[in-house]
Amino acid sequence: MNQPQFQALPSYDNLDMIRKTFLPLEHINFDHEFKNLDKSKYFIIRTQGEDNVHRAMKYGIWTSSSRKNERLNEAFSQGDVYLFFTEINSLCFSGMAKLTSGFDPKSHFKYWLIENKWFGLFQIKWLYVKDLPFKLFENIKQIQKFEGSDETVKSVYDLIDCTELTLENGIKMAEIFKKEESKKSLFEDFSQLDKLENQSRQQRDTNPNFEKKFQELRSVFETIPYSFSAASYERRQQRKPQYGYYNYGYYQQPQYWQSNSGFYQQEQYQQYPAYQQYQNKYQDSTDQKYNKKETQQPVNLEDKFEMQQNRKYKYDKKKRFNNRNNQQIEYVQKYQQETIVQQNI
Structure with missing residues (x-):
């Protein structure tokens, strides 16, 4: 115009x-x-x-x-x-x-x-x-x-x-x-x-x-005229520079209108080796995590129930220590009742 x-x-x-x-x-x-x-x-x-x-x-x-x-x-x-x-x-x-x-x-x-x-x-x-x-x-x-x-x-x-x-x-x-x-x-x-x-x-x-910034904001606005905010755009630019080092490699940020559209355009990242390296390492760590859980022994609820039945009441524990004047002081520490695991019948 x-x-x-x-x-x-x-x-x-x-x-x-x-x-x-x-x-x-x-x-x-x-x-x-x-x-x-x-x-x-x-x-x-x-x-x-x-x-x-x-x-x-x-x-x-x-x-x-x-x-x-x-x-x-x-x-x-x-x-x-x-x-x-x-x-x-x-x-x-x-x-x-x-x-x-x-x-x-x-x-x-x-x-x-x-x-x-x-x-x-x-x-x-x-x-x-x-x-x-x-x-x-x-x-x-x-x-x-x-x-x-x-x-x-x-x-x-x-x-x-x-x-x-x-x-x-x-x-x-x-x-x-x-x-x-x-x-x-x-x-x-x-x-x-x-x-x-x-x-x-x-x-x-x-x-x-001014002219450079005006043209930049204008071009972004025209792609999303009914959801654009200059202040929001500036905050995103400060928080996420166009290029940066993130986790496992050098990557390129998506344009504002792409990320703001509500659809994560994953395809543009798949061409970068750093993305593949990140995905493989993440998948390996995930597999190890869940495989480890699978190898754990199942919990015996009956044993756990019996163990906690013995601890369900409040009990006192005496402790002694010396104060600054080297006088011995005794106090009683009370433990609150813990959550009881119900036994399956």
């Missing part, structure tokens, strides 16, 4: 200029006539900061973790999907957008706030960009249940990221965005966010290590 060119305005005071400059924002804050709201799906999008929402607004794109992307993509295949955005600690919803495409696992944006964490893209268009305080939504409640915990009733602004709203709650939120006016919006911070984005672009474009 060709990365979108950096775009910015000297000022974000003129809403008409914003609409003309940024295609995904050309229809924002109009009196939209919604259709098929009763057949649509609605999701809460909660982001870590304003930077990612700033880029999503300017370039009309969005992505999240693999499981959440799969959830949104499935919803898009069933009808219209609307997203309500809020940033952590913002105390307001900042915008409402609509998905205009399914998930594309081979298109990637390099300039999200945290590098090399999110891959793949949805295309979105924005309907409203305005700050609406949470108090406007406090009467809209929804049950949320986490695995292994009880159900809790929460206001919609307390729901976790990518929570699907009930149809009734989604329609209520869309109507609030349509009718409520606000003089505040994220555009007030766009100038500063533009500077941060431009700095990020320059640093990553001039860093060959």
